[in-house]
Amino acid sequence: MSAIFxxxxxxxxxxxxxxxxxxxxxxxxxxxPEGDLRGRRFxxxxxxxxxxxxxxxxxxxxxAGLPLRLRLRQPPGLALKGVLVALGPDSAVGPExxxxxxxxxxxxxxxxxxxxxxxxxDFAATDLAVEMLYLIEAKTMTMEALHKANLRLQGGxxxxxxxxxxxxxxGLGNRRLLDRVTSRMIAGERDFALMSLDLDFFKAVxxxxxxxxxxxxxxxxxxxxxEETRSDDTVLRFGGDEFMLILAGMTRRAxxxxxxxxxxxxxEVPIVYEGETCRISASIGxxxxxxxxxxxxxxxxxxxxxxLYAAKQSGRGRHVLYDPxxxxxxxxxxxxxxxxxxxxxxxx
Amino acid sequence: MHWLxxxxxERFVRDTYGRETWVEVARLLDPDIGAFDAMQGFxxxxxxxxxxxxxxxxxxxxxxxxxxxxxxxxxxxHNAPVRRLLRFGGDSFEDFLHSLEDLPDRAHLxxxxxxxxxxxxxxCRGSVFTLAVTPTGPDSVGFGSAFMGLLRAMADDYGAxxxxxxxxxxxxxxxxxxxxxxxxxxxxxxFALGAGAGQ
Numbered sequence: 001m002s003a004i005f006x007x008x009x010x011x012x013x014x015x016x017x018x019x020x021x022x023x024x025x026x027x028x029x030x031x032x033p034e035g036d037l038r039g040r041r042f043x044x045x046x047x048x049x050x051x052x053x054x055x056x057x058x059x060x061x062x063x064a065g066l067p068l069r070l071r072l073r074q075p076p077g078l079a080l081k082g083v084l085v086a087l088g089p090d091s092a093v094g095p096e097x098x099x100x101x102x103x104x105x106x107x108x109x110x111x112x113x114x115x116x117x118x119x120x121x122d123f124a125a126t127d128l129a130v131e132m133l134y135l136i137e138a139k140t141m142t143m144e145a146l147h148k149a150n151l152r153l154q155g156g157x158x159x160x161x162x163x164x165x166x167x168x169x170x171g172l173g174n175r176r177l178l179d180r181v182t183s184r185m186i187a188g189e190r191d192f193a194l195m196s197l198d199l200d201f202f203k204a205v206x207x208x209x210x211x212x213x214x215x216x217x218x219x220x221x222x223x224x225x226x227e228e229t230r231s232d233d234t235v236l237r238f239g240g241d242e243f244m245l246i247l248a249g250m251t252r253r254a255x256x257x258x259x260x261x262x263x264x265x266x267x268e269v270p271i272v273y274e275g276e277t278c279r280i281s282a283s284i285g286x287x288x289x290x291x292x293x294x295x296x297x298x299x300x301x302x303x304x305x306x307x308l309y310a311a312k313q314s315g316r317g318r319h320v321l322y323d324p325x326x327x328x329x330x331x332x333x334x335x336x337x338x339x340x341x342x343x344x345x346x347x348x
Numbered sequence: 349m350h351w352l353x354x355x356x357x358e359r360f361v362r363d364t365y366g367r368e369t370w371v372e373v374a375r376l377l378d379p380d381i382g383a384f385d386a387m388q389g390f391x392x393x394x395x396x397x398x399x400x401x402x403x404x405x406x407x408x409x410x411x412x413x414x415x416x417x418x419x420x421x422x423x424x425x426h427n428a429p430v431r432r433l434l435r436f437g438g439d440s441f442e443d444f445l446h447s448l449e450d451l452p453d454r455a456h457l458x459x460x461x462x463x464x465x466x467x468x469x470x471x472c473r474g475s476v477f478t479l480a481v482t483p484t485g486p487d488s489v490g491f492g493s494a495f496m497g498l499l500r501a502m503a504d505d506y507g508a509x510x511x512x513x514x515x516x517x518x519x520x521x522x523x524x525x526x527x528x529x530x531x532x533x534x535x536x537x538x539f540a541l542g543a544g545a546g547q
Contacts, residue, residue: 110542113542114542114543117540118541118542119439121439130541133436134436134454137429137436137544138433138457138458139458140429140544141430141433141458142458142459146387149355150387
């Protein structure tokens with residue numbers, strides 16, 4: 001009789017009329033490696049959590065046929081599921097007043113297999129335990145592969161986004177970044193100054209010393225602009241020798257004047273390229289967001305360009321701050337210039 | 349073809365021959381294909397193209413490379429979970445051989461889009477087993493050599509001594525003859541049911 005139950009349900013226990021274990025299946029015995037379970041009271045080894053019926057054998061038998069939730073009293077205190085059959089007077093299984101209990105690890109299976117070092121042989125051949133372990137591992141492996149693939153894609157996306165907003169020659173932001181940065185500032189009602197900057201005499205450097213020297217000068221100028229600005233300012237290159245600066249929090253006209261003067265002086269410091277000295281300067285047109293009730297980036301750019309045009313008209317190395325009281329002429333040529341240099345498609 | 353198949357070929361080349369070799373392969377691939385790490389499935393022809401390029405760069409026959417990929421899937425530390433899943437097949441190499449019948453269904457549970465060929469032991473004379481590898485669609489053609497390598501590595505894992513022979517095609521199916529010379533020839537690598545997931 002015991003051999004049959006041991007094969008079919010190795011996690012079973014037969015209980016006598018007083019609640020003592022008469023026989024324990026081999027796997028149930030394995031999870032109590034310190035000693036023979038026979039003769040021990042079932043409820044002293046397993047805590048009955050549901051249904052709550054009491055500690056007597058009568059109470060236990062009353063739970064016959066119901067789904068049982070138990071907990072192993074010894075560490076690691078695994079939760080178990082079970083079902084109980086109350087034995088009647090003529091039972092071939094055990095004494096009248098006794099019971100047959102079959103247990104399962106249910107969801108705690110992986111913990112139990114680890115804790116008691118169980119093998120395939122500890123489960124009935126029909127038990128789905130091994131399939132469940134297989135599925136858990138397969139799921140973990142798949143999730144891991146997906147997770148890694150996801151991280152790679154995310155990395156690629158971030159890189160592509162960074163590239164989309166970057167001018168490759170200087171590493172500065174590009175035209176696309178202007179919209180992103182300024183729309184965020186306008187939405188957040190944060191004031192800023194927008195500066196349109198053209199390098200003066202750059203074409204002369206390019207023509208006399210070649211493109212490599214020109215590229216070097218552009219990079220040096222970009223570096224100088226980054227050094228003269230603060231970390232929450234943004235420096236952009238629109239292509240050629242045209243730059244745009246977004247100066248966060250700048251609202252005072254004197255402040256803009258002082259900054260523009262300083263930046264032009266810095267850009268006039270000669271740049272040495274392969275033994276040749278390159279001298280450039282810069283013209284700046286600026287506009288303050290606080291001069292508009294509802295700042296609009298296209299309008300601000302047009303004003304900054306008009307101011308830049310006015311600066312250039314008055315010579316080189318000058319700066320003009322757009323004054324709403326005496327606006328410079330919105331020269332068609334000035335506004336046209338920027339439109340030409342806006343990239344139409346994706347960056348190279 | 350499931351994206352993990354192409355990805356496995358890539359990982360095999362990178363882990364075995366180095367990143368530089370993969371860069372050479374990638375250079376010769378059809379530029380329309382894009383990356384294999386993007387969870388994107390491709391037509392089976394892409395995998396054939398990939399294998400042809402790998403064979404060209406490594407200057408080895410495609411079959412030999414496929415066999416190495418099968419071995420790589422079991423033995424490389426990066427694939428430890430695959431080896432464990434295969435060991436769920438049984439406690440001995442012979443059990444494992446018979447469990448291969450369930451492999452396509454098991455693989456489907458883990459990765460619903462992964463189509464493996466049907467695998468069955470069609471003859472068993474003493475210690476000689478004939479395994480038939482039968483494609484179930486265009487995505488499961490040509491797995492025979494890879495299974496040769498995988499079986500060799502699994503025999504080693506179980507500590508069994510086997511000889512393997514590819515017996516060629518019989519219609520669409522490929523036949524592999526496995527002679528099990530000794531079940532306990534060497535020491536099996538440890539396998540504990542509870543050593544895997546959830547740790």
